[in-house]
Every structure is written in C-alpha cells, then in structure tokens.
Amino acid sequence: MKNTIIEYCLKKKGATQEYPFGPTPLVIKVADKMFALIFEETGKVVRLNLKCDPIIAENLREQHDCVRPGFHMNKKHWNSIMIDGSLPESDVFDMIDHSYDMVVKKLSKSLRESIGNELNE
Template sequence: MNNIIEYCLTKKGAVKDFPFGPDILVIKVAGKMFALIFESRNTINLKCDPVIAENLREQHENVQPGYHMNKKHWNTVLINESLDESDVLPMIDHSYDLVFGKLPKSTREAIMMRI
C-alpha cells in the first residue's frame, strides 16, 4: 500500500489529509479528494467516470461500488494478489485527472507552475 500512497503523492499538487481520523488517509488536489485510502483494509476509493466504473466492476471482482461514497462516481478497489498495484495506477491517474480537470483554470495553471 505504501507504493500506492507514494504514487498518489507524485501527482502535481497532491497532499495528504486526515479529515476522518488517523486511520483514513485522504489524498487531495486543491482541497478536492481524488483518493481515500483504508490501509487496514488494503482498499482505495477512487473517483471514476460512471461508464468506466461499471466496466471495471465487471472486469475485476476486486473493484466494487464506492464504500461510503457516491456509488455512481466512486469505486472501492481491494489491492491483493488478484489485482495488484500496477493494475491500480491507471485508476489513480483517471481519478486525479477527473478531479484536476474540474478545478478552475487558474487553479490548474497555478498547480502546473509549481516545481
């Protein structure tokens, strides 16, 4: 799970937050959540286009509707032997891109200008 967290934090403007207590890690960009990580459960919640979300759920039994989230727009992904971290990285990219793309243009530009 550490690799997943590190990967999330490589995204431009990504920061850790613990708004739900010390056991639930939230990764945000410009104050907007794109990943919610339950390390004790080995799961990550990721935002997803509804059509892609349905396809992923059909393809992988370890991808389920978002736990405590809007089930149309969020998936919960169980990281284990049948779905390893390398399968999850494109899902993280997609989640980040969806959230980043909805930010105001000036905010996106400011984030991209940071080193």
C-alpha cells in the same frame, strides 16, 4: 504495496495528504478536492477509493471482483478497489491516474495553472 500506492498518489502535481476523518482513511487531495482515500489495516492498504467516470466504473466492476461501488461514497462516481493482489499494480496506478485526472479536469483553469497542471482542452 502500501507505500507504493501512497508515494504514487503524492507524486501527482499539487497532491496533499490528510486524515480529516480520524486515523483512517488517509485522504489524498489536489486543490482541496479528494481523488484517493486509502484505508489501512495492520499497516497495509486494504482498500482504495478512487473517483471514476460512471461508465468506466461499471465496466471495471464487471471485469474485476476486487472493484466495487465506492465504500461510503457516491456509488456512481467512486469505486473501491480491494488491494488483495488480484489486480496488477499497473492497473491500480492507471485507476489512480484516472481519478486524479477526473478531479483536475473539473478545477478552474486558474487552479490548474496554480498547481502547474495544464490539461489539453
């Protein structure tokens, strides 16, 4: 699932990757704002930090044991998803979409236009 998660994140308009904190985590950004942090061990993704609406974040934590408050992040606005096979890939992708949309929504209109990502406002 490692390459699938990374590839999915990088297909988002304006997405870039970097390692600002050392060899891990891989940080995926849009317009220099983080929307995904990918933690790996022995070549596989073990945890994924994603931005999330606080109400949705709480609901996801209650519904899924593998969704926890964001590791080393603002616990109100970030979730950590343990990639242990208990959550369908489609649900992980939905959470990535939500994180990306949350970040893009906060960008200025000119930044959204520069990455070709017009949101319906």
